[in-house]
Amino acid sequence: MEKPTCRTCPYWDFDEGVFADEDPDVVSTYCKRLPPVLPSAAFVAACVQVSTASEASVFRGEWPMVKGAEWCGEHPDFPAWITSRLG
């Protein structure tokens, strides 16, 4: 069994229309396994003084960036791969 990577993960957000000419293993894309991470209020305050809601929206959360060749233990096939490695 091959090691599961982001490229085969159902949580991987790869837009073939946008990245048609890119190598999926190296182009930066998103992992949508978990919600975007929001910056802390302290981080926002340290960056800029926000006076309107539209300015604050600049600081929306961001999805984790991944590449197709990367991997993590959240891939649904990861437990099976671990088991296959144990023999």
Ligand code: SF4
């Ligand atoms: S980081 Fe993990 S959960 Fe996210 S796309 Fe890659 S293998 Fe899947």
